[in-house]
Each structure stands twice: as structure tokens, then as C-alpha cells.
Amino acid sequence: MDEELGERLQELSLAVGVDLGADAGAALLRFLALLLAANLKLSLTAIRDPQEALVKHLADSLAGLDLVRGGGGAVVDVGSGGGLPGIPLAVCSPGREFVLVEASRKKVAYLQATVRELGLDNVRVWWRRVEAVGQGEGRERFGVAVVRAVTSLAVVYEYCLPLLAVGGRLVAWRGRQAEVEMEAARGVAEKLGGGPARLHPYSLAGAGERGLVVVEKVGPTPARFPRRVGVPERRPLA
Secondary structure (H helix, E strand, C coil): CHHHHHHHHHHHHHHCCCCCCHHHHHHHHHHHHHHHHHCCCCCCCCCCCHHHHHHHHHHHHHCCHHHHHCCCCCEEEECCCCCCCHHHHHHCCCCCCEEEEECCHHHHHHHHHHHHHHCCCCEEEEECCHHHHHCCCCCCCEEEEEEECCCCHHHHHHHHHHHEEEEEEEEEEECCCHHHHHHHCCCHHHHCCECCCEEEEEEECCCEEEEEEEEEECCCCCCCCCCCCCHHHHCCCC
16 A cells, blocks of 8 residues: 555656655655544545545645745745645755744644654744744745645735745645635735745646745835734735
8 A cells, every 4th residue: 555655656746847756655644644644633625535635635735846946945835734735845945944833732743743753854843823933033044944734815814924034935725716815815915025926737636726826025014913813814915
């Protein structure tokens, strides 16, 4: 079964432009096993079938690898949850610093155990609310922010852009409604120091059309953003 999953993972990875080495492939399969085992106790994912998870978790995360590699500096994964997309990206970028930000204490404990099990010396886990990180030790510290399936795009901008240094890059994983979401959030990124949003469409076998929304940080974020904990979600800027 592991050999079959490994071959399928390599096939899916090549389809999104990533040629996995044997070590990275083995580490990703180990991560997937840890994720699905932990999911029996924690609410980490609605997906329980390993074949489906290969597509919708691993291959989907790897679809953004080139965009992450194209940015410099440390990478922050906002609302990491089960470690997606941060852990697959970190496995494939061993020389890059990653910080996984997660507000749930139970999920943080799982992430810390998973990082130790995989021997990912380049990954740290922060038990924080992202609004506090954006007004504290993470403000304008990172070169790349990644976020997958967290909330509306306008809220994603307020969570992530304050974390980026000028010249940094936000990469947000969105579904087939990405263009509609971009239109709804038009102008929000600019308020936060971001440039125009760009869409990088891609497709996954069995999961359809998706998109990566990319925003470059072109100026500093005004000091009042992000607003206090809970406010961005309750009162989005768009």
C-alpha cells in the first residue's frame, strides 16, 4: 500500500510541477499517516481516505511550492490546523525557516509532536492568535505568508499582510470561486500595504479547478492593522 501511495504521490506532484525526491516523498507519506491517525481524536480534516488526502492535502499544498520558493525569507503558515500547507512545503524546503501559527492548543500539541516525529529542524510552532502575532513578534517579520482554507479573502489579507516585510508575498489557496472572492475583496489589500492581487489557476485530478491568490507587500501596513482579536472576522474590511 505504501508503495502504491508513493507512486501516486509522485504522479500527483509532477502534475503540479514538483519532482519529489525519495526522502521527501517518504516524509510526506509519514506526515499523511500521522495526520490521519491524529484525526481520529482531533477535528483536523473531513478527509479520511488516504488516496483522497493525497490529492486534496499533499498535492494541493505542493501546488504553491514554486510561488513560495520564489519569495525570500522565513515562511509563516497562518491557521496551520493539521499542518497544511506548511508541513508539506517545509519538507520540500529544508533550508527555509517555517513558523506554523495556530490558536488551538490541542492542534498545537499535535503539530509539535508531528514536527518532532518528522525531524523538521526548520519548523517552529507558535500557539498564538494571528492578530496578536501581527501586532507583536511577527509583525513585518516574514518573507512569505501562506494560508489555506481559513476564512474570506478580505480577512485573510488583514491576518497575513501585517506579518510580511515590504517585498514579501502572500500566497492564499482558494477554491473555484477565487475570482469572485478577489472581486469582493478588491481594494482591501491596498489598505494594508499590499499590491494588486494576481490569480494563479491550477487543477487537481478529482478536485477540479482551484487558484492561488498572490499579493506582494509593496508598503508598510498601517499601525492600526490587524485590529484586535476577533474583529477582522466580525467586521471584514470588505
